[in-house]
Amino acid sequence: MTSAEHLYSKYSSTLSSCDLFSNLKKEEWLDLLAHFHEEKWSKETCIINHQKFLFHFYIIASGRIKMYNVDEISQKEHTLFLLKKGDVFDLLCLLDGIKHKVYYECLDNIKVLAIPMDKLRAWLNNNPIYYKNFLSYSGKIMRTLEENVSQLIFANISTRLLKLLLDNIDKKSNQLQLINDLPNKELAFLIGSTRAVVNRHLQELKKNGSISLQRNQVEIKDTSLLLKELEKQVKNRI
Amino acid sequence: MTSAEHLYSKYSSTLSSCDLFSNLKKEEWLDLLAHFHEEKWSKETCIINHQKFLFHFYIIASGRIKMYNVDEISQKEHTLFLLKKGDVFDLLCLLDGIKHKVYYECLDNIKVLAIPMDKLRAWLNNNPIYYKNFLSYSGKIMRTLEENVSQLIFANISTRLLKLLLDNIDKKSNQLQLINDLPNKELAFLIGSTRAVVNRHLQELKKNGSISLQRNQVEIKDTSLLLKELEKQVKNRI
DNA sequence: GGTTGTGAATGACTTAAGTAGCACAGAAAG
DNA sequence: CTTTCTGTGCTACTTAAGTCATTCACAACC
Numbered sequence: 001m002t003s004a005e006h007l008y009s010k011y012s013s014t015l016s017s018c019d020l021f022s023n024l025k026k027e028e029w030l031d032l033l034a035h036f037h038e039e040k041w042s043k044e045t046c047i048i049n050h051q052k053f054l055f056h057f058y059i060i061a062s063g064r065i066k067m068y069n070v071d072e073i074s075q076k077e078h079t080l081f082l083l084k085k086g087d088v089f090d091l092l093c094l095l096d097g098i099k100h101k102v103y104y105e106c107l108d109n110i111k112v113l114a115i116p117m118d119k120l121r122a123w124l125n126n127n128p129i130y131y132k133n134f135l136s137y138s139g140k141i142m143r144t145l146e147e148n149v150s151q152l153i154f155a156n157i158s159t160r161l162l163k164l165l166l167d168n169i170d171k172k173s174n175q176l177q178l179i180n181d182l183p184n185k186e187l188a189f190l191i192g193s194t195r196a197v198v199n200r201h202l203q204e205l206k207k208n209g210s211i212s213l214q215r216n217q218v219e220i221k222d223t224s225l226l227l228k229e230l231e232k233q234v235k236n237r238i
Numbered sequence: 239m240t241s242a243e244h245l246y247s248k249y250s251s252t253l254s255s256c257d258l259f260s261n262l263k264k265e266e267w268l269d270l271l272a273h274f275h276e277e278k279w280s281k282e283t284c285i286i287n288h289q290k291f292l293f294h295f296y297i298i299a300s301g302r303i304k305m306y307n308v309d310e311i312s313q314k315e316h317t318l319f320l321l322k323k324g325d326v327f328d329l330l331c332l333l334d335g336i337k338h339k340v341y342y343e344c345l346d347n348i349k350v351l352a353i354p355m356d357k358l359r360a361w362l363n364n365n366p367i368y369y370k371n372f373l374s375y376s377g378k379i380m381r382t383l384e385e386n387v388s389q390l391i392f393a394n395i396s397t398r399l400l401k402l403l404l405d406n407i408d409k410k411s412n413q414l415q416l417i418n419d420l421p422n423k424e425l426a427f428l429i430g431s432t433r434a435v436v437n438r439h440l441q442e443l444k445k446n447g448s449i450s451l452q453r454n455q456v457e458i459k460d461t462s463l464l465l466k467e468l469e470k471q472v473k474n475r476i
Numbered sequence: 477g478g479t480t481g482t483g484a485a486t487g488a489c490t491t492a493a494g495t496a497g498c499a500c501a502g503a504a505a506g
Numbered sequence: 507c508t509t510t511c512t513g514t515g516c517t518a519c520t521t522a523a524g525t526c527a528t529t530c531a532c533a534a535c536c
Contacts, residue, residue, distance in 0.1 A: 069384075069388050071388070071391075071392040073392075073472050074392065076391070076392055078387070078388065078391045078392070080384065080387065091377075091380075092377050092380060092381060095373050095374055095376065095377030096374045096377045096378070100381075102384075128366035128367055128369060128370075129366055131366060131369030131370060131372075131373060132366075132369060134369075134373055135333050135369060135372055135373060135376065136333055136334045138333065138373065138376040138377070138380065139329075139330050139333030139334045139376070140334070141380060142329075142330060142376065142379060142380060142383065143330060143338075145380065145383035145384065145387065146307075146318065146340075146383065148387055149316070149318065149383065149386055149387055149390065150307050150309070150316065152387065152390040152391065152430070153309075153314070153316045153390065153430035154309040154311075154312065154314060154316070156492070156493085157492080157493070158492090183512085183513060183514085184513075184514070185513080192390070192391035193493080193494085194493085194494065194495085195513085195514090196493090196494075196495075196496090196515095196516095197492090197493055197494065197495095199513095199514070199515070199516090200493090200515095200516090203515070203516085213514085213515095215501085215502070215503080215512090215513060215514070216512095216513075234311050394522070394523085395522080395523070396522090421482085421483060421484090422483075422484070423483080431523080431524085432523085432524065432525085433483085433484090434485095434486095434523095434524075434525075434526090435522090435523060435524065435525095437483095437484065437485070437486090438485095438486090438523090440484095441484095441485070441486085451484080451485095452484095453482090453483060453484070453531085453532070453533080454483075
């Protein structure tokens with residue numbers, strides 16, 4: 001079994017969940033996977049060297065990585081994206097080869113598939129039809145970013161927090177996914193606020209019975225109540 | 239002279255300033271321009287029909303168009319981008335063919351070059367190497383959007399206004415470009431604020447002598463003073 | 477000419493959100 | 507076991523920014 005075949009069978013679910021390479025046939029994957037290797041990064045690893053991402057491109061196989069920004073002056077943090085299985089980085093470095101001034105931190109123990117940038121670029125040049133996938137993926141990210149900008153301008157913290165919770169409720173379990181075990185501080189960074197303010201709003205939600213709180217844990221008690229709160233917020237905006 | 243040749247000679251400066259199609263040879267342009275036609279839109283034209291951009295793709299030949307968002311509830315506006323000569327729209331519709339919920343308004347009398355979406359997509363499919371241009375252009379926009387998000391979270395209105403002014407000062411004339419004839423309200427929409435607040439900050443800048451104000455006009459008096467103000471803001475952020 | 481409308485300037489008021497501080501609980505570490 | 511550390515809950519305070527209302531100046535228009 002070649003290394004590519006090994007990776008293909010081991011990470012098939014990751015590869016199929018990866019929008020960026022959707023519709024690749026097995027032979028094409030094997031061709032591409034020949035250049036990949038796996039890496040493990042342990043929880044709380046921080047990658048603050050922007051240069052690193054000029055040389056390798058990564059696909060997350062398991063665990064969460066936050067991509068964040070730090071204000072040089074105030075040292076405030078803001079989480080741009082919470083990356084999970086099937087997500088890739090750093091797309092901006094791939095596209096134009098220019099340093100991307102963001103930081104990465106592993107929220108869990110991580111497995112990634114790594115490929116040298118030049119190999120991936122060469123592969124794309126040989127298979128330019130796959131640029132199309134990359135374009136529609138970029139489009140998706142742009143839509144997300146635009147949506148974020150709008151939220152920041154139009155919505156207050158309370159609304160942004162409610163949306164964060166509602167957007168991350170798993171339809172099946174009716175509980176939070178992806179963000180369910182984060183401390184208040186991390187929730188705050190996701191919506192561009194601070195721990196104290198987020199906690200203030202969470203206490204309100206707890207008081208009306210829509211959530212319950214434990215250390216590093218927000219439990220959803222009543223989704224419909226959360227939706228009602230969101231509507232209340234919306235009305236206040238008029 | 240074919241229609242393509244006519245457009246090529248008439249709009250050569252626009253075409254060469256268009257990043258999305260950089261490095262096209264004359265023959266390639268003529269090939270592509272065969273599908274283009276020109277349109278004129280008069281000042282203050284609003285395009286609120288999101289569907290329109292599913293069918294045609296536009297390159298601005300002259301004048302400014304603002305791409306903006308309106309909060310459905312509060313009716314507040316936010317200007318996402320001020321498009322000018324050489325800019326294109328709507329990229330997101332091109333990439334994934336999904337409606338893009340933004341509005342457009344002509345700030346001047348406009349000339350655009352228009353091409354049916356399907357023709358452009360077909361051209362790209364026949365010349366997939368040009369996907370690359372589109373990708374690096376998308377990258378540029380993503381960087382801008384990310385930068386905007388950071389600004390919104392880390393910087394206050396005063397800082398954002400100062401940056402808006404400083405970023406739009408023409409190096410040669412030392413005066414504002416692109417935004418020089420906008421009323422306070424439009425400046426406010428560019429930084430996600432309101433007329434009254436922007437005016438308050440502009441009055442401060444006027445008081446310290448860095449700018450002077452007239453109806454629909456901000457005149458730069460002293461760039462170094464503006465920079466000093468910006469530094470003051472930065473210090474306050476610590 | 478007068479009327480209307482838009483944009484600017486200004487002051488008073490309200491409020492959400494950021495800030496600072498502290499006490500407490502439980503987890504982690506020794 | 508004790509100590510240390512992290513996350514939470516809560517209070518009091520500050521402030522930037524949004525809101526509202528009014529006056530003024532000037533441009534556009536009839």
